[in-house]
Amino acid sequence: MSHVTTRSRGTARHFQQRYGYAFIAIPLFLFLVFTAVPVVLALGTGFTNYSVIGRAKWIGLANFRRLLADPFFGVALRNTLVYTAMYVPAGLLVALGCALVLNLKHRGVTVYRVFFYIPVVASTVASATMWYWLLNPTHGVINVVLGWFGVNGPAWLYSSRWAMTAIVMMSVWATFGTNMMLFLAGLQYIPRDLHEAAMIDGAGVIRRFWHVTWPGLRRTTFFVLLLLIIGAMQVFDQAYVLTQGGPGNSTITVVYYIYTPGFGDLRMGYASAMSFVLAVIILVFSVLSNRLTGHDLEAAS
Amino acid sequence: MRVKHARVRAAAWYVAATLISVVTVFPLVWTVLTSVRPESEILSAGFRFLPRALTLDNYRIAFREVPFPRYLLNSLILGTGGTLLNLVLGSLAGYAFARLAFRFREQLFWLLISAMMVPGVITMIPWFLILHGVPLVGGNDLLGRGGVGLINTFWAVILPGAAGPFATFMMRQQFGSVDGAFAEAARLDGAGEFRIFARIYLPLVKPGLAVLAILTFQAGWNNFLWPLIVLNTADMMPIQVGLAVFRQQYETAYGPLMAGTLIACVPVILIFVFFQRWIIEGATSAAIK
Numbered sequence: 001m002s003h004v005t006t007r008s009r010g011t012a013r014h015f016q017q018r019y020g021y022a023f024i025a026i027p028l029f030l031f032l033v034f035t036a037v038p039v040v041l042a043l044g045t046g047f048t049n050y051s052v053i054g055r056a057k058w059i060g061l062a063n064f065r066r067l068l069a070d071p072f073f074g075v076a077l078r079n080t081l082v083y084t085a086m087y088v089p090a091g092l093l094v095a096l097g098c099a100l101v102l103n104l105k106h107r108g109v110t111v112y113r114v115f116f117y118i119p120v121v122a123s124t125v126a127s128a129t130m131w132y133w134l135l136n137p138t139h140g141v142i143n144v145v146l147g148w149f150g151v152n153g154p155a156w157l158y159s160s161r162w163a164m165t166a167i168v169m170m171s172v173w174a175t176f177g178t179n180m181m182l183f184l185a186g187l188q189y190i191p192r193d194l195h196e197a198a199m200i201d202g203a204g205v206i207r208r209f210w211h212v213t214w215p216g217l218r219r220t221t222f223f224v225l226l227l228l229i230i231g232a233m234q235v236f237d238q239a240y241v242l243t244q245g246g247p248g249n250s251t252i253t254v255v256y257y258i259y260t261p262g263f264g265d266l267r268m269g270y271a272s273a274m275s276f277v278l279a280v281i282i283l284v285f286s287v288l289s290n291r292l293t294g295h296d297l298e299a300a301s
Numbered sequence: 302m303r304v305k306h307a308r309v310r311a312a313a314w315y316v317a318a319t320l321i322s323v324v325t326v327f328p329l330v331w332t333v334l335t336s337v338r339p340e341s342e343i344l345s346a347g348f349r350f351l352p353r354a355l356t357l358d359n360y361r362i363a364f365r366e367v368p369f370p371r372y373l374l375n376s377l378i379l380g381t382g383g384t385l386l387n388l389v390l391g392s393l394a395g396y397a398f399a400r401l402a403f404r405f406r407e408q409l410f411w412l413l414i415s416a417m418m419v420p421g422v423i424t425m426i427p428w429f430l431i432l433h434g435v436p437l438v439g440g441n442d443l444l445g446r447g448g449v450g451l452i453n454t455f456w457a458v459i460l461p462g463a464a465g466p467f468a469t470f471m472m473r474q475q476f477g478s479v480d481g482a483f484a485e486a487a488r489l490d491g492a493g494e495f496r497i498f499a500r501i502y503l504p505l506v507k508p509g510l511a512v513l514a515i516l517t518f519q520a521g522w523n524n525f526l527w528p529l530i531v532l533n534t535a536d537m538m539p540i541q542v543g544l545a546v547f548r549q550q551y552e553t554a555y556g557p558l559m560a561g562t563l564i565a566c567v568p569v570i571l572i573f574v575f576f577q578r579w580i581i582e583g584a585t586s587a588a589i590k
Contacts, residue, residue, distance in 0.1 A: 013402060019494040020403030023393040027413060027464035030390075034461045035416040038427030045426060052433060098321060106314050114577050115322035118329065121573040123523030125541040126566040129548050130328045133335060133555050141331060144348045173325070181581055234422050237525045241545050255422055255526075263530050268426055275422045282420055 042279075045272035052266045063273035073274065075249050076257040079164065080278075083253065084232040084285075086168040091228050092221075095176045099183035100213075113184075120177035128241035131170040132157070135242075157243050160250035167238050167251060175231070179224045186220030187213070222293040229285045233278060254278050329570075336360065336559040343555050359556035360564075363547075366557065369564050371536055372543035375455075379528070379539055380521035382459045387517045388510055390464040395472025396498050400481065410473070416466040421526075424461070429530060432457045457531040458524070458539075468513055475509035476502060512579050519569050519580075540565045 046063055050056035067073050098116050102109060119127060134140050135156040143153030154162040190213060198208045214221075236255040239245060245252040254274060262271025335343060336359050338352040363369065397403070398410045432451040435441060440448020451457045484501050492500075503510075525541045532538060538546070544565045548558060573580060 015494055016401045017403045020397045020401040020406065023397035023401065023498075024409065024413075027390050027394040027469060028409065030460070030464045031413050031416060033431060034424065034428060035419060037431065038424040039419060041427035041430060042423045045430070050430075052430070101314070101318055101321065104314055106311060106318075109318075112318045112322060113581065115326050117325075117577075117581060118570075118573070119325050121519070121569050122329070122566040123525065123541050123569070125523075125525050125545050125548075126562045127328075129544060129558055129562045130332050132548065133559060134328055134331065136555070139344055139555075141327075141348070173328070177325075230420055234420060240525075240529075241548055244549065258422065258425070259526070259530070262426055263429070268430065272426050275426060279420055279423045282422075 042272060042275060045269055046276045047273075048269045050269045050272075052268060056269070059269070063270050064277075066270065067273055067277065072249070072252070072257060073254075076252045076254045079250065079252055080233060080235065080254045082164055083168060083235055084229065086165065087171055087232045087235075088225070088228045090168060090172050091176055091179060091232075092224060094172055095179035095224065096183050096217075096221075098176065098180045099187060100209075102180070102184055103187045116180060117177040119174050122174070124174060124237035125241050127174040128170060128238050131166070131173070132242055135166050135170075158247055160246075160248040163243050163247060163251050167235075167242055170242070171235070171238055179227065182220055182224055183217065186217050190216035218293055222290065225289040225293060226286055229289055230282055233282050233285070332559045332562055335555060336563055338556060340556050344553075359560040362554070362557040363560040363564065366551070367543060367547050367561060368536070369540070369543065369561065372538055372540040373564070373568075375537060376522055376539040376541070379455060379458050379524075380518045382455065383462060383521040384514050384517045386459065386463040387465055387468040388514055391468025391472045391513060392476075392503065392506070392510065393498075394464065394469045395474075396476045396502060398469070398473045399476035400484070400498075400502065401494070410469075413469055414466050417470075425527075425530070428461050428527075432460070432531065452531055453533050453537060455537070458528050461527075462521075465517070468517065471509065471513055472506070475506040479505040508579070511576075515572060515576055515580055519572070522569050 045056075047058060047060060048056040049059050049062075102113055102116065122130070134142050137143055137153065137155040137158060140156075142156070146153040156162050156166040194212045194216070195208060198212050203211065234255050235253050236259065239251045239253050239256050240259075243251040245256055255278070258271045258274045258278075261267040262274075334350070334352060337355050337357070339354055339356045339358065342349070342353055394413070398406060429452070433449060434445035435450040436443050436445045438448075439450045439452065439454070441450050442448075451460070479502065484497050487497055487501055522539075523541060524539070525545070528539050529542050529545075532542070544561050547561050551558060
């Protein structure tokens with residue numbers, strides 16, 4: 001009797017093996033074609049002069065050398081860093097602040113949650129188009145409202161000084177909801193007793209935030225910071241819709257610049273070299289943000 | 302004294318939450334109001350919240366200048382195609398990783414999930430080259446040369462994300478968290494593995510599938526850069542690319558532009574309003590775990 005059971009269990013396991021592989025076959029194939037091979041290709045193409053039509057020739061570091069001398073790339077990189085330097089802290093603070101507001105238990109909080117989150121639902125292109133109108137220097141609501149307070153609003157998208165700031169404002173508005181929800185979920189994991197104990201010790205709101213909430217959110221903060229940095233360094237849609245890189249190249253970003261020679265003129269080798277540099281910068285920033293939040297990845301996993 | 306203190310705090314909370322809501326919701330409301338306002342009023346001096354007169358002219362102009370029905374249909378095809386493939390492939394893989402025993406299961410799972418860590422800028426150009434070189438389609442020979450492969454087809458948009466790591470990850474969580482006692486019984490009765498998957502487990506994860514469907518559809522609907530790269534004839538464009546082109550061609554036609562913007566986001570906003578609880582919770586639970 002026991003012999004029979006073991007045998008049937010054995011065949012079941014054998015079946016499971018085969019079905020297991022069959023079930024993951026297509027995703028695994030797509031992973032190979034669209035993740036594994038691309039990563040290798042991305043590394044290789046940057047060292048060639050590949051241009052889709054014609055054969056690729058290995059040209060060593062020539063693309064990277066040209067990149068160093070390319071003033072446009074320098075401008076694009078600087079603009080991307082400026083965008084990141086504004087967008088990441090602003091995005092983090094707004095998301096965290098709104099999560100803290102929504103974490104207080106008041107009647108109607110779920111309705112407010114929907115209101116806070118709704119910009120996320122519209123696409124970046126749609127949000128950018130809405131803001132294109134809000135930011136109009138003479139008729140846009142933002143300058144009209146600033147005018148009520150006696151402030152003469154700038155020309156925003158038509159001013160090389162303010163265009164990037166305008167794009168940051170629009171981007172924070174459009175995306176903070178996702179990160180806010182992550183913070184809100186993170187706040188649920190902080191034990192209530194910690195807050196209560198701190199309250200009994202006489203700690204005020206600010207001290208409780210620094211000693212209980214902020215350390216308790218460390219994991220979430222790291223994750224949000226990572227998402228923000230990765231998103232910021234690859235900013236494209238907003239710049240494409242709002243300013244097309246202008247005025248005076250003040251909003252040309254790296255991905256925007258990859259897009260133009262890469263897919264406009266099909267200079268794939270050169271564009272690949274740029275992607276590679278950007279990916280390395282993203283990696284460096286991710287590691288830095290890990291240090292910054294003092295988050296130990298190994299301990300977490 | 303204490304009660305009064307609590308009341309002041311509650312009032313402050315409502316003021317703060319309402320102010321934030323005004324900032325988040327106003328641009329949408331303003332888009333709606335601008336889209337039904339006559340052009341003369343849009344560019345007149347002074348600020349009026351509600352339009353003096355209502356008009357549908359902006360929508361008429363938008364539909365006349367831009368083939369929005371075609372773009373909407375394209376986006377619907379792209380969004381639905383991508384969603385269906387992710388549901389099928391994601392649940393098959395997620396089920397295998399959660400419920401079936403096979404060698405290298407954990408390693409293979411983390412390998413697939415690692416795709417989430419690769420930034421889009423790295424895969425962008427290789428994807429183009431790979432899709433361009435698919436053999437025997439789009440005028441290509443057996444070695445993938447001579448034509449354009451899958452470029453300028455809907456497949457080029459759908460295929461790279463057809464089995465997104467997010468779908469696999471989320472469905473593994475879903476299948477892992479349901480009760481498996483039933484299935485063991487069925488297995489002992491000799492039910493086939495596919496039957497166990499399709500008849501016993503799949504119905505149990507319907508809510509998870511629904512959330513995945515909504516999130517995937519939204520992402521597909523809002524996708525911009527990739528379709529912009531691989532689609533190059535006007536009648537293939539999805540709505541987001543169509544809207545961006547419209548915005549660049551009609552710089553000052555704010556009324557029709559706002560009408561177009563609404564056309565481009567109404568479907569996803571409606572989906573959100575109906576399923577908002579699921580969407581918000583599903584989006585965060587998957588990211589947190």
